[in-house]
Amino acid sequence: MASIPATWMRGGTSKCWVFERADLQVAGKSLDEVLLRLFGSPDERQVDGIGGGTSTTSKAVILAVSANPDVDVDYTFAQVGIAENTVDWGSNCGNCSAVVGPYAIERGWVSAQNGTTAVRTLNTNTNQLILQRVPTPNGAIERTGSQMIPGVPFPSMPVGLGFLNPAGKTTGRLFPTGHPVDELTFDGSPVRVTLIDAGAPVVIIDAATIGLDGLNNPAAIDSDSVLLAGLERLRREAAVRMGLAATTDAAARAIPKVALVARTQAGDDADFAVSMLSMGRLHPALAITGSVALTMAAHEAGTIVRELSRELVGARAGGGSTGRASQSRPDAQLTMRTPAGLVETFYEDVDGIPVVGAVRSARRLANAELLLPEVW
């Protein structure tokens, strides 16, 4: 009977099973077959396996020491099918990414520094380098942290996830049109937007300019079909302007995303408020790729975000504070209010390369040995 070592970790708002690549080899079985049987798939309850029966609890992260001298750890994210007998390798998961740095330090792949330890990770699904910062106050991972994030009711260790040089990964340019602000049409009238490609292509709109009084009632947005249809038309127009589609009819459903932003009141903990739309519906929180786009936008002069954000991102860090950046986890420089709560993000310049991301949290839940049936 095969037994496979694995570690169960929470990363952000997901639960992720962490494997080392060599451990997943089972004679006569493909990697997909091994993962599916371990997780108990296909079965909508995954009752005979380690999967949790929901998309956020049917996730695996497969790690290996990198052969690239500029990278410490290569990692591959797998969204393991639940009722479907398939594994999706097509995207990364920002939440599960946050387990990689802590795991690499505890495993001894990266030496813990006194203070904060940087782990250079490469997500192989997206070929994105992510610089992780993990607190190691006494030269070791600490198991008690105070970081709170939306969707997790317990405090734990913060993990900074910095996307290296995220601009233009899809279109080749941070501002695909060449401008920090463009004019599109909403409800027959012109509306100013920022079209940006960082982490993912995103259309950013000031909620006030489309008649919304702030973003305090996300449910009202999500139930307003006229509003949603108007934003969908605008999104398709943006797809064409950004060079993502030849015509509005040909625009993809998933990109660009739409971000509605709003000014916050004096005294609010957040620099601005945001609600994102994904696949035509309100996102309950904020995907990490969306937070990268908004943070880049806040850093750049002339964008819609800069106009209404209270904080100039990167101003505190300055343009070349590589000493600070490489020795401590980035301070949260920007705080966004999302429908789920506050998200903290940062922008840094590390040796001339922008590193942009968000602060997540992670916790090791269990060290495990997973058991496969003798025959399956």
Added chain:
Amino acid sequence: MASIPATWMRGGTSKCWVFERADLQVAGKSLDEVLLRLFGSPDERQVDGIGGGTSTTSKAVILAVSANPDVDVDYTFAQVGIAENTVDWGSNCGNCSAVVGPYAIERGWVSAQNGTTAVRTLNTNTNQLILQRVPTPNGAIERTGSQMIPGVPFPSMPVGLGFLNPAGKTTGRLFPTGHPVDELTFDGSPVRVTLIDAGAPVVIIDAATIGLDGLNNPAAIDSDSVLLAGLERLRREAAVRMGLAATTDAAARAIPKVALVARTQAGDDADFAVSMLSMGRLHPALAITGSVALTMAAHEAGTIVRELSRELVGARAGGGSTGRASQSRPDAQLTMRTPAGLVETFYEDVDGIPVVGAVRSARRLANAELLLPEVW
């Protein structure tokens, strides 16, 4: 940081975390506090713990070698709160019970025999002795089984769960009225029922006598509010007849249960069909206590079940086949068709004591070491 050894097992249609009692002691914390934090409760997603965010995946079983010479293993079932910060110790779980026998054998608490190994377990929540039969074909647990049960899409090891002497645990008598058949009222007309107390108090009705044409359409029953209301009046009348309540108004919501039974067609794999009602709604499958009551009823002359069942339960085993009973797992003697699929049950006489139960399946999913935060 505390680390706690634990084993994750599927028992029947539940996922159960198995602990040994001594391992759950954490200085300064109560047992409830330790379980709740391990499971990540209170949190409807249990995202920072080992709980699965559903009632069937937020379960613990705590084992200890018994001090009673007639018992091998004492076990206590805990239903760990999900959004609630409480642990419910008030009932047993038939599904999780099925992990106890296999665990005890693999742990070396009970020596595996060549063929089948019997494990004498005591559920401390209910003070019920359950004789478990686990196949050990070569003197060891085998990890590949062929037992299918409703709700689990993978074959695995069968575990026979035999309730010792389950008659009259609530009312003092197998037939609280003294008769295998009584007459109650449904829709203004008399209807013949069996009132039985075995595993749990149950009212058994032939579906045909209340105008139902078999039990092939459970959804139609569950959506027929007039039918359900009539059965609820009958159930309350049964509560009074069984001595469970002084008046119909005073009848408890949970007991007695109602079982609708129906004849099966020639060629059907099942001896009869059953749909149970629980808390006024159709049960999606069949609780193990319900299967005990129905199997006892099938064994007794003159009951509603005996009238329509194709098989005389216990006839094959005979009245005193203790040799067979103690050396092999009980054959499935009775097969019931439930809304979820076929359930196999048995009735045995072991040294003069009736042992009645059902066949479940179990599988060890993972050996684990669970990690608690340093401070919580």
